Amino acid sequence: MNVKRSPWLLHYDGSSCNGCDIEVLAALTPVYDAERLGVVNTGDPMQADIFLITGGINAQNAPVVKQLYDQMPRPKVVVAVGVCACTGGIFKETYNVLGGADTVIPVDIYVPGCAARPQSIIDGIVQAVALFQQRSDEHDALVKSQKGAN
Amino acid sequence: MGKKSVVPFGPQHPVLPEPLHLDLVIEDEVVEEAIPSIGFIHRGLEGLAEKRDFNEMMYIAERTCGICSFGHGLGYVEAVEHIMNVQVPDRARYLRTIWSELERLHSHLLWLGLAADAFGFESLFYEAWRIREKVLDIHEMTCGGRLIFSVNKVGGVLRDINADQQKFILDQMNVLEKEIKNIAKVFLEDYSVQSRSKGIGVLTTKQAHELGAVGPFARACGIKNDIRLTGYCAYGELDFEPIVSNDCDCYARLEVRIKELFQSIDLVRQAFAKIPAGELETKVAGFPKGEYFVRI
Ligand code: SF4
Numbered sequence: 001m002n003v004k005r006s007p008w009l010l011h012y013d014g015s016s017c018n019g020c021d022i023e024v025l026a027a028l029t030p031v032y033d034a035e036r037l038g039v040v041n042t043g044d045p046m047q048a049d050i051f052l053i054t055g056g057i058n059a060q061n062a063p064v065v066k067q068l069y070d071q072m073p074r075p076k077v078v079v080a081v082g083v084c085a086c087t088g089g090i091f092k093e094t095y096n097v098l099g100g101a102d103t104v105i106p107v108d109i110y111v112p113g114c115a116a117r118p119q120s121i122i123d124g125i126v127q128a129v130a131l132f133q134q135r136s137d138e139h140d141a142l143v144k145s146q147k148g149a150n
Numbered sequence: 151m152g153k154k155s156v157v158p159f160g161p162q163h164p165v166l167p168e169p170l171h172l173d174l175v176i177e178d179e180v181v182e183e184a185i186p187s188i189g190f191i192h193r194g195l196e197g198l199a200e201k202r203d204f205n206e207m208m209y210i211a212e213r214t215c216g217i218c219s220f221g222h223g224l225g226y227v228e229a230v231e232h233i234m235n236v237q238v239p240d241r242a243r244y245l246r247t248i249w250s251e252l253e254r255l256h257s258h259l260l261w262l263g264l265a266a267d268a269f270g271f272e273s274l275f276y277e278a279w280r281i282r283e284k285v286l287d288i289h290e291m292t293c294g295g296r297l298i299f300s301v302n303k304v305g306g307v308l309r310d311i312n313a314d315q316q317k318f319i320l321d322q323m324n325v326l327e328k329e330i331k332n333i334a335k336v337f338l339e340d341y342s343v344q345s346r347s348k349g350i351g352v353l354t355t356k357q358a359h360e361l362g363a364v365g366p367f368a369r370a371c372g373i374k375n376d377i378r379l380t381g382y383c384a385y386g387e388l389d390f391e392p393i394v395s396n397d398c399d400c401y402a403r404l405e406v407r408i409k410e411l412f413q414s415i416d417l418v419r420q421a422f423a424k425i426p427a428g429e430l431e432t433k434v435a436g437f438p439k440g441e442y443f444v445r446i
Contacts, residue, residue: 012162013169015191019216019297021167029279043164061190064161090213096194115216115297
């Protein structure tokens with residue numbers, strides 16, 4: 001893989017059972033070590049490029065998730081980790097869960113599993129890095145063409 | 151005396167894996183008060199209990215929390231078994247005990263790692279989580295999942311631990327014991343860890359009683375209370391003493407959990423030494439009707 005940029009990750013727990021959250025953390029700690037792919041975990045949405053979201057959306061967290069997404073600079077990539085974030089999963093039919101992460105924000109990559117395994121989370125991150133690269137290139141080309149027009 | 155100001159904290163914050171919002175009332179750089187608001191991860195799984203078959207509900211109960219999933223599932227099946235008057239085979243009781251203790255190992259190591267991260271000792275966090283992966287490997291080998299076990303069922307368990315696996319687990323226990331001793335030294339003797347945990351976050355025994363603290367948290371506040379002593383599963387046949395500390399601070403919580411790691415290793419060994427051969431489950435007929443209260 002040709003890594004030109006080092007995207008920063010933002011992780012947020014929608015309404016997960018914690019299973020997927022700790023697998024995201026496990027993917028970042030020594031045994032799996034996703035940081036070797038050039039990504040780093042950040043807590044600041046304004047510096048983040050890739051948004052890892054676990055758990056489904058409920059009435060109370062919908063505005064939080066939306067706000068986090070809006071605060072991220074463009075270009076950005078969203079990865080839904082675990083079946084809860086993909087579709088609402090086992091909790092889809094509860095009275096409080098509205099659905100997967102894509103009910104409020106656009107999701108690019110879906111990582112299945114309950115809990116999603118660190119290996120598949122890393123796979124999701126690899127795909128997100130590639131997509132981020134592509135979007136950044138498009139973004140740069142657009143900026144260049146606009147500058148040329150002026 | 152400075153002026154009071156309120157700093158919002160969360161719901162998204164790097165130090166929290168889970169969302170929680172706090173209004174921190176700050177005076178002269180000291181947090182005087184923290185006003186929480188919760189409910190960001192409320193899913194309402196109790197509502198699902200009305201829609202699902204009672205056998206299926208076990209899997210939903212496990213997903214209450216991914217860190218202590220076995221405990222939640224166990225509480226559910228124990229309650230249903232009591233209502234239906236089902237006698238669980240001895241081997242299943244011992245297997246449940248072993249999985250409970252393995253889960254405690256992973257949960258405590260996870261907690262210790264996150265605590266280390268919270269007080270800014272990142273390499274200790276990584277080390278605790280590296281050791282924890284060894285426990286998760288055992289989960290994966292015996293259940294197929296790393297965090298969600300799904301081996302319990304009303305009436306018994308779905309999988310067995312065979313002789314090869316048992317040998318592997320017991321070997322791993324020796325490795326874990328050695329590695330945990332190394333991090334225990336840092337957690338309990340390191341000056342910088344002590345400066346950030348001794349005398350911090352004191353919850354007196356009286357307060358802990360009033361607030362209804364449970365588990366290692368209560369035991370770190372001097373409450374000699376361990377639900378395992380009630381003897382559910384096979385705990386009644388194993389030999390252990392609750393680990394209690396009277397310091398009531400963050401250091402006490404570290405200490406209790408570290409000592410419980412060794413206790414869990416010991417309980418796994420004891421359980422394997424005593425586990426009888428036999429059936430894994432009893433046939434269950436009919437539907438549960440009634441109420442029962444279980445503490446795990
Ligand atoms: S997908 Fe499974 S493990 Fe992940 S948050 Fe949902 S219930 Fe928990």
